Amino acid sequence: MSRRTSPVIPGFGLTLGYTLLYLSLLVLIPLGAMFLKTTALSWSEFIAVITDTRVLAALQLSFGTALAAALINGVVGTLLAWVLVRYTFPGRKIMEAMIDLPFALPTAVAGIALTALYAPSGLIGQWATDLGFKIAYTPLGISLALTFVTLPFVVRTLQPVLADIPREVEEAAACLGANPWQSFRYVLLPALLPAWLTGFALAFARGVGEYGSVIFIAGNMPMKTEILPLLIMVKLDQYDYTGATAIGVLMLVVSFILLLLINLLQRRIATP
Amino acid sequence: MSIEVSQVNKHFGSFQALKNIDLKIQSGELVALLGPSGCGKTTLLRIIAGLETPDTGSILFHGEDVSSREVRERNVGFVFQHYALFRHMSVFDNVAFGLRMKPKSQRPSEKVIADKVHELLNLVQLDWLADRYPEQLSGGQRQRIALARALAVEPKVLLLDEPFGALDAKVRKELRRWLARLHEEVHLTSVFVTHDQEEAMEVADRIVVMNKGVVEQIGSPGEVYENPASDFVYHFLGDSNHLKQGDEHILFRPHEVALARQAENDFRPAEVRDIRPLGAVTRITLKLDSQDEFIEAEVIKDHASLKGLSRGQILYFKPKANTPA
Amino acid sequence: MSSSLSSSAPFSLSKSQGRPLGQRLLILSAWLAFGLLLLLPLYVVLSEALKLGFGTFFSAMLEPDALAAMQLTLIAVGISVPLNLVFGVAAAWCVSKYEFRGKSLLITLIDLPFSVSPVIAGLIYVLMFGAQGWFGPWLLDRDLQIIFAVPGIVLATLFVTVPFVARELIPLMQEQGTQEEEAARLLGASGWQMFWHVTLPNIKWGLIYGVVLCTARAMGEFGAVSVVSGHIRGLTNTLPLHVEILYNEYNHVAAFSVASLLLVMALFILLLKQWSESRINRQRHNSAEE
Numbered sequence: 001m002s003r004r005t006s007p008v009i010p011g012f013g014l015t016l017g018y019t020l021l022y023l024s025l026l027v028l029i030p031l032g033a034m035f036l037k038t039t040a041l042s043w044s045e046f047i048a049v050i051t052d053t054r055v056l057a058a059l060q061l062s063f064g065t066a067l068a069a070a071l072i073n074g075v076v077g078t079l080l081a082w083v084l085v086r087y088t089f090p091g092r093k094i095m096e097a098m099i100d101l102p103f104a105l106p107t108a109v110a111g112i113a114l115t116a117l118y119a120p121s122g123l124i125g126q127w128a129t130d131l132g133f134k135i136a137y138t139p140l141g142i143s144l145a146l147t148f149v150t151l152p153f154v155v156r157t158l159q160p161v162l163a164d165i166p167r168e169v170e171e172a173a174a175c176l177g178a179n180p181w182q183s184f185r186y187v188l189l190p191a192l193l194p195a196w197l198t199g200f201a202l203a204f205a206r207g208v209g210e211y212g213s214v215i216f217i218a219g220n221m222p223m224k225t226e227i228l229p230l231l232i233m234v235k236l237d238q239y240d241y242t243g244a245t246a247i248g249v250l251m252l253v254v255s256f257i258l259l260l261l262i263n264l265l266q267r268r269i270a271t272p
Numbered sequence: 273m274s275i276e277v278s279q280v281n282k283h284f285g286s287f288q289a290l291k292n293i294d295l296k297i298q299s300g301e302l303v304a305l306l307g308p309s310g311c312g313k314t315t316l317l318r319i320i321a322g323l324e325t326p327d328t329g330s331i332l333f334h335g336e337d338v339s340s341r342e343v344r345e346r347n348v349g350f351v352f353q354h355y356a357l358f359r360h361m362s363v364f365d366n367v368a369f370g371l372r373m374k375p376k377s378q379r380p381s382e383k384v385i386a387d388k389v390h391e392l393l394n395l396v397q398l399d400w401l402a403d404r405y406p407e408q409l410s411g412g413q414r415q416r417i418a419l420a421r422a423l424a425v426e427p428k429v430l431l432l433d434e435p436f437g438a439l440d441a442k443v444r445k446e447l448r449r450w451l452a453r454l455h456e457e458v459h460l461t462s463v464f465v466t467h468d469q470e471e472a473m474e475v476a477d478r479i480v481v482m483n484k485g486v487v488e489q490i491g492s493p494g495e496v497y498e499n500p501a502s503d504f505v506y507h508f509l510g511d512s513n514h515l516k517q518g519d520e521h522i523l524f525r526p527h528e529v530a531l532a533r534q535a536e537n538d539f540r541p542a543e544v545r546d547i548r549p550l551g552a553v554t555r556i557t558l559k560l561d562s563q564d565e566f567i568e569a570e571v572i573k574d575h576a577s578l579k580g581l582s583r584g585q586i587l588y589f590k591p592k593a594n595t596p597a
Numbered sequence: 598m599s600s601s602l603s604s605s606a607p608f609s610l611s612k613s614q615g616r617p618l619g620q621r622l623l624i625l626s627a628w629l630a631f632g633l634l635l636l637l638p639l640y641v642v643l644s645e646a647l648k649l650g651f652g653t654f655f656s657a658m659l660e661p662d663a664l665a666a667m668q669l670t671l672i673a674v675g676i677s678v679p680l681n682l683v684f685g686v687a688a689a690w691c692v693s694k695y696e697f698r699g700k701s702l703l704i705t706l707i708d709l710p711f712s713v714s715p716v717i718a719g720l721i722y723v724l725m726f727g728a729q730g731w732f733g734p735w736l737l738d739r740d741l742q743i744i745f746a747v748p749g750i751v752l753a754t755l756f757v758t759v760p761f762v763a764r765e766l767i768p769l770m771q772e773q774g775t776q777e778e779e780a781a782r783l784l785g786a787s788g789w790q791m792f793w794h795v796t797l798p799n800i801k802w803g804l805i806y807g808v809v810l811c812t813a814r815a816m817g818e819f820g821a822v823s824v825v826s827g828h829i830r831g832l833t834n835t836l837p838l839h840v841e842i843l844y845n846e847y848n849h850v851a852a853f854s855v856a857s858l859l860l861v862m863a864l865f866i867l868l869l870k871q872w873s874e875s876r877i878n879r880q881r882h883n884s885a886e887e
Contacts, residue, residue, distance in 0.1 A: 007323075007324065008323055008343045008778075008779060008782045008783075009694050009695075009775055009779070009782070010791075011690060011691075011694075011788060011792075012691060012694075015688070015691035016695075016697075018687045019687050019691055022684045023706055023759075026759060027706070027710060027756065027759060028706070029725075030721035030725050031709075031713070033721060033724055033725055033731060034717070034720065034724055076630045079623065079627050080630065082623065082627075083623055083627040087616075087620060087623070091628070095631055097867055097868075098631075098636075098867065099635075100867055101635055101639070101863065101864075102635070103810070103813065103814075104817075104863040105860060106816065106817025106818075106819060106836070106840075106859045106863070107817060107819045107820070107837070108817070108819045108837040108840045109642060109837070109840060109856040109863075112642075112844050112852060113638040113639070113645075113853075116641050116853075117641045122641075147634065148634060151634060151635065180619070202711075205711075205712045209713065209714025209716070209717070209820075210714075211715055211716050211819065211820030211823070212715075212819030212837065228714075229716035232716050232720060233823070233824065236720065236723065241724065241727075244720055245720070248714075248717045248720050248721075252713065255712060259712065321783065322783075323779055323783070343782050343783055344782055344783070344784075344787070349783075350779075350780070350783045352780060356776035357777075358780070358781075358795055358798075359777075360799060369784050369794070370785050373781070373784060373787070373790050421780075422783075422784075424784075425784055425785060
């Protein structure tokens with residue numbers, strides 16, 4: 001028999017009330033105020049702000065690099081999760097613990113470290129210069145910075161799911177004549193896909209909004225390497241509050257729509 | 273202390289879990305709430321404890337309405353199906369919990385608490401486990417600790433939710449005999465929930481058979497077995513055979529059958545489909561020409577009709593006592 | 598039997614070395630990606646910080662502006678973590694112990710700050726409390742400053758760390774159910790006694806885990822704090838902002854020295870995290886055996 005809420009456990013009114021009050025004061029009212037602020041602009045003015053070429057370039061850059069980073073992590077994260085769950089090897093524990101470093105490390109520290117690494121004079125940057133291309137101060141650098149800060153998402157969402165898939169499933173596939181690649185492709189992948197999409201979506205959402213790790217490596221050239229959050233900062237420094245707000249609302253709405261789409265996709269996969 | 277449940281109804285959303293339940297339990301009785309899962313027996317037990325509030329109706333302890341009384345003031349001992357032992361406390365602390373939670377003015381000294389806890393642990397024969405943690409105990413040991421914990425606050429009634437449900441068959445048998453003996457000793461009004469008719473028959477003074485939120489029958493184990501009030505009770509309390517005889521249907525239990533190798537008066541022929549020695553008895557599966565449903569018969573293993581019997585032979589049978597359906 | 602078979606098989610050489618080739622390749626590439634993406638940046642922070650030796654390293658950290666920044670970071674952490682801890686427990690309690698309409702919406706709202714860009718988190722408080730904001734004139738009349746001052750920094754930090762504790766506790770408490778609480782109530786415990794003696798010990802490790810994650814983010818938050826800080830040295834600079842200023846002044850060694858301090862704190866946090874996580878897993882494992 002399913003466990004039902006029991007009336008003997010006190011505190012429902014108190015905790016729900018406190019939760020709602022706290023969320024309202026700290027999150028909902030300020031966010032609402034931002035949407036309210038955009039009403040200072042007429043619809044055509046709003047459209048004018050967000051279709052400014054500089055804004056569109058930043059929009060494209062932010063969403064493009066976030067997508068690239070999420071895709072890289074989709075592959076690298078799957079590899080790391082797989083290896084961590086399935087194999088024991090020297091240094092596994094260290095890898096396991098250090099995967100979360102990007103969450104624990106302040107983004108500004110990550111930003112300057114990656115810049116030093118990928119700048120033309122840096123360890124890897126040098127080597128890229130020799131080959132004739134640049135990493136830092138290009139969209140590639142931004143994507144790499146976002147890859148770093150969002151690395152744990154895919155790994156951490158895949159790990160528990162992967163650990164829960166019994167080995168017998170693969171063994172059964174093997175007994176039925178599937179080769180390792182076939183059993184991965186047709187048996188494991190479908191089971192992992194919903195979690196993979198969740199990790200992907202989390203990484204993507206974080207990447208779109210990320211600021212600290214990116215501004216150092218981006219170079220911040222308008223039209224070329226200027227991300228949306230930075231553009232909000234620029235507008236704020238120019239005391240263009242309505243402009244900043246319009247971009248903020250645009251970002252939230254686009255992210256929200258994308259997350260909604262991913263969510264729908266995930267549901268379609270989960271319920272065949 | 274007697275318990276009286278009067279006109280209790282309970283809904284969960286649109287699902288009616290209990291319909292007009294009336295029940296009287298005498299002081300010192302050991303009563304089983306028996307029924308299939310989802311029949312409302314656990315809900316009824318939780319309502320008696322005060323863990324659920326009924327939509328309508330009332331609960332009386334010793335003639336006094338306790339419906340509006342808070343759970344901690346009802347003074348009931350409750351043993352959960354999965355024991356709900358406090359996992360971060362030692363066995364001793366678990367048993368002492370109820371005493372330590374009393375208001376300062378009524379709280380006994382630690383010395384008195386210690387004596388009481390050891391007394392209870394001795395009662396459940398587990399005093400040597402006082403310093404262990406729940407995770408270090410076997411299922412049967414946890415069960416007995418949960419019981420000791422419930423008894424520590426000297427409850428006036430003891431309620432047990434599927435007390436043997438999570439144990440394996442052998443421990444189950446031991447524990448239920450032990451519980452029946454314990455009840456003899458402490459003589460506390462006790463109610464337990466079970467879906468196992470054998471368990472109810474073996475332990476309880478009286479059985480309340482429930483189905484789909486209503487009470488089907490209340491009676492002693494003998495009564496409900498011998499005089500079932502409905503088809504449901506008949507089926508639920510044991511295996512049954514269904515025999516068509518003209519327009520009549522006859523229900524009888526596998527052991528309520530006479531077997532013979534030769535045709536006799538009133539005996540009907542049937543083909544032997546399977547022979548299963550089950551220890552003291554042997555089960556024979558019979559197929560009649562007149563119906564698709566098989567008939568199962570159980571006879572003692574050295575019954576004369578079994579000698580040299582093999583599949584495909586014809587056997588003659590006759591229901592001994594029959595209950596028209 | 599399978600081992601005796603494989604030792605007589607023609608490919609016994611690769612078998613005797615332990616694992617199949619594909620597996621070794623996967624592990625190798627995992628290490629490569631891990632080293633390149635994660636370890637190399639760590640190495641860069643430390644090597645840049647120590648470029649000019651330990652002397653400059655320590656003087657950069659003990660400089661007054663750095664100490665002031667550290668103090669402000671501690672204030673922001675010291676206020677936001679306890680507040681979000683209490684919030685997290687309350688939110689997890691009502692979400693995990695009761696059924697009510699709109700529960701999944703509430704869970705989404707609790708997680709909302711995670712999907713909002715930190716810059717937007719800063720922006721909304723500027724719009725509320727800045728000179729041009731909704732409460733700007735009112736605050737100005739009373740000579741109160743929130744934006745470009747400590748309260749703004751605390752608010753921005755609070756916003757970005759709202760979900761951490763609640764997120765850890767909700768699944769843990771849902772898994773644990775309500776039976777132990779019910780048992781405590783039946784044994785005569787009051788609401789508070791039940792919470793202190795039964796609930797809290799059960800969620801202790803999850804709570805610590807959430808607090809550790811919350812602390813890490815509060816300590817390192819950059820974007821949101823950057824918007825509301827005003828970057829006044831010695832007054833409204835947190836440690837990450839101080840790193841930015843030093844870096845933009847081309848004082849790279851000092852920037853990396855302060856950064857390496859933050860890095861050490863991050864590694865310490867990982868250690869705490871790992872420890873509390875292993876305790877949760879142990880507890881889970883034990884209760885799964887029941």
